[in-house]
Amino acid sequence: MTFTSAARFTIVFVVTARLAAAQPPVRTVDAPKADASRSVTLSLAEYNRLLDLAGGPHPAPSIAPIAAIVDDADLRIHVDRDVVRGVFALNGEVFRSGATRVPLVSGATLTDGSAQGRTLPLLSDGVVQTAVLQGPGPFALTLDWGAPVSFTPGRASFTLPVPIAGTAHATVDIPGDQADVHVSNGVVTRRASGSGRTTVEVTLRPGAATDVWWSMRDSAPTAAAREVRYLADVFSLVTLGDSDARLASLVDVSIVSGEPRSLALRLPAGYELTGVSGSTLESSEARDGGVVLTLAEPAARRHQFLITLERPHQDGSFSLETGFPSLPDAQRERGEIAVEGTGTLDLGAAEANVLHRIDVRELNAALQSLARSPLLAAFRYQRTPAAAPAVLAMTVRRFGDAGVLAAVADLAVATTMVTTEGRALTEIALTVQNRAQPYLKVALPAGATIVSVEVAGQPAKPVVGADGTRVPLLRAGFRPNGPYNVSFVYMHAGTPFLRKGDLQMALPRIDMPIGIVEWEMFVPEQYDVRPIDGNVIDRLALDASGREKDSRRLRHAAAGRVFSDAVDSPDVAGLPNQIRGRVVDASGAVVPGATIMITDAAGVTQTATSDANGSYVLSNVTSGRATIRAYLSGYATAQRDLDFAGQPRRVDFTTRIGALAEAVTVTGDSPSAARSTVRDEAKAAAEPPSQNVINLQRRAAGVLPIRVDVPRAGTSHRFVKPLVVDQETTVSLRYKRR
Numbered sequence: 001m002t003f004t005s006a007a008r009f010t011i012v013f014v015v016t017a018r019l020a021a022a023q024p025p026v027r028t029v030d031a032p033k034a035d036a037s038r039s040v041t042l043s044l045a046e047y048n049r050l051l052d053l054a055g056g057p058h059p060a061p062s063i064a065p066i067a068a069i070v071d072d073a074d075l076r077i078h079v080d081r082d083v084v085r086g087v088f089a090l091n092g093e094v095f096r097s098g099a100t101r102v103p104l105v106s107g108a109t110l111t112d113g114s115a116q117g118r119t120l121p122l123l124s125d126g127v128v129q130t131a132v133l134q135g136p137g138p139f140a141l142t143l144d145w146g147a148p149v150s151f152t153p154g155r156a157s158f159t160l161p162v163p164i165a166g167t168a169h170a171t172v173d174i175p176g177d178q179a180d181v182h183v184s185n186g187v188v189t190r191r192a193s194g195s196g197r198t199t200v201e202v203t204l205r206p207g208a209a210t211d212v213w214w215s216m217r218d219s220a221p222t223a224a225a226r227e228v229r230y231l232a233d234v235f236s237l238v239t240l241g242d243s244d245a246r247l248a249s250l251v252d253v254s255i256v257s258g259e260p261r262s263l264a265l266r267l268p269a270g271y272e273l274t275g276v277s278g279s280t281l282e283s284s285e286a287r288d289g290g291v292v293l294t295l296a297e298p299a300a301r302r303h304q305f306l307i308t309l310e311r312p313h314q315d316g317s318f319s320l321e322t323g324f325p326s327l328p329d330a331q332r333e334r335g336e337i338a339v340e341g342t343g344t345l346d347l348g349a350a351e352a353n354v355l356h357r358i359d360v361r362e363l364n365a366a367l368q369s370l371a372r373s374p375l376l377a378a379f380r381y382q383r384t385p386a387a388a389p390a391v392l393a394m395t396v397r398r399f400g401d402a403g404v405l406a407a408v409a410d411l412a413v414a415t416t417m418v419t420t421e422g423r424a425l426t427e428i429a430l431t432v433q434n435r436a437q438p439y440l441k442v443a444l445p446a447g448a449t450i451v452s453v454e455v456a457g458q459p460a461k462p463v464v465g466a467d468g469t470r471v472p473l474l475r476a477g478f479r480p481n482g483p484y485n486v487s488f489v490y491m492h493a494g495t496p497f498l499r500k501g502d503l504q505m506a507l508p509r510i511d512m513p514i515g516i517v518e519w520e521m522f523v524p525e526q527y528d529v530r531p532i533d534g535n536v537i538d539r540l541a542l543d544a545s546g547r548e549k550d551s552r553r554l555r556h557a558a559a560g561r562v563f564s565d566a567v568d569s570p571d572v573a574g575l576p577n578q579i580r581g582r583v584v585d586a587s588g589a590v591v592p593g594a595t596i597m598i599t600d601a602a603g604v605t606q607t608a609t610s611d612a613n614g615s616y617v618l619s620n621v622t623s624g625r626a627t628i629r630a631y632l633s634g635y636a637t638a639q640r641d642l643d644f645a646g647q648p649r650r651v652d653f654t655t656r657i658g659a660l661a662e663a664v665t666v667t668g669d670s671p672s673a674a675r676s677t678v679r680d681e682a683k684a685a686a687e688p689p690s691q692n693v694i695n696l697q698r699r700a701a702g703v704l705p706i707r708v709d710v711p712r713a714g715t716s717h718r719f720v721k722p723l724v725v726d727q728e729t730t731v732s733l734r735y736k737r738r
Contacts, residue, residue: 064095094135157213228258268323374438534731590614
């Protein structure tokens, strides 16, 4: 470094080990010259640059841009009659640390793989075969491959998968003296023949499948053609929409012999093909009223395809004749057909030719899983190639969403048995008239579980969903033709009884209108129970009220007043066009077995019989002038003429023995004493259980798959609720230990 003055001086910097550790340098002016092997002279700018480099951040280690490569692939191919086998030798390098997935070859059937004498872990990523290798470092892999040889008149060929590598070479050994060996994606670099075989060396395009073919000479061996034989199962679902019909068919093909390259599928007339899919399907082509399915794996022994079609139809009611997909070359074809519909409709479909009707519960599980709406009908068939194809003719009547009841229950009888532990076992029996409703949806109380279901006397299996439990129903047109019984039993674990307290009970919500619900509750004998709240009517209180009216009637008769044999009260709970009442004798005792006959304004006569409580019900009575008679052998006939307006009405009858006059003496009667007597009678009437309770006890003790302590003695309480439509029937009880 030179300055502008006459004096010149030199600055010498000595670089030591402390300088390498980023320590400040020692500046010496006019120092003696140091050893050349241990000192260096540099400018101030270069010195500052060294300090910046020593104190700056160290660069991060670089990461390889790709995980691994395959440098070259050497393929050794040997053809033996109708099978071609090969050995692929792959060399490459893994650049990253740890386990790395290296793609090797696409669309190949590999029989074995090894790396340096050890088993090679292979993965399938779609159609690409991938190896898992440890890195970094080079690798050498060996893969065994095999494929069938395809034969056509005068030609043999096979498809050679080429690995994904930098370069690819193949040596192909073919039987016979073949001078015209061709490849689609490569160049033949050498040919040689000898000992009855031909060897060809080829440079291939990496990663591209290559077709290799050659001419068949008379001296070349010809593979024996095997006859293709297969069996077919076709499961079809017909969906009847508002303006179109959709057909989805699951075709299951089982190969018995041969290796078919394609299958011919015949489609029904009038439909448009909307989709074809399958795991072994390579391609599909519509041809002459059908579709040809080309198989990607001819050697597979089983193939499955999903065929979807659709066709339009007129709105509202219509007739439809439909065929189904079939395989004309199958040795045997079996099929199942299910019909579903959206909305409320009535389906008419009869057996024809090879079709036989079955219960929808017998359908194949895969076919049931395709359905999204209630199944209306089901059929099964089996045909040979010579038999006519299956054809189903249907007549569809579609109903509007309003004003049509798909199903209704005239009566629901509920029986509940409550134990001291708070467990409640309830049986509900419904008399159902069903036209189009496939399921009965039941919303059970919280914590309740169904343990048994019977439909028309046969056991059935309920289906549990997120919005409730569904009980299968039978529809009109199939067995049975009229009303039938549906019953189910469920268990509810409640709160154990205390010395005294309140108990809330509820029946499940049912998505079907119910004319009247009769509910009998059987409680342990050591508790006094009385209803305090709920939306039901206490049957015992209702009967007690009728007996109190009879007592008042007797007291008025003893005082000289005259009463009619029939008491008419229009203010009574019931259904429209319904007349109900009770038949008692002069003492107020009920008269069971009495015949009540009514002749309405239309001249229609109907009869009813009084039950064990003396009650009767006449339904569907025409409005207008009507005559009602009550008679029983040994009693005088009681008659009542009335103008019936269609509203619920109560008509009670008091009958007398023969035509004899009867004196009634009433002494010491007071309203309070009468009410006490009525309560005692109601209490006494509530004690014995009905036959329903006895039957439920027997089922719980010996049939139902549950464990419950069955009370053998107790008290029955009966309730009624008319016209229940998708609502809970509830009652609150207050109990006290005796």
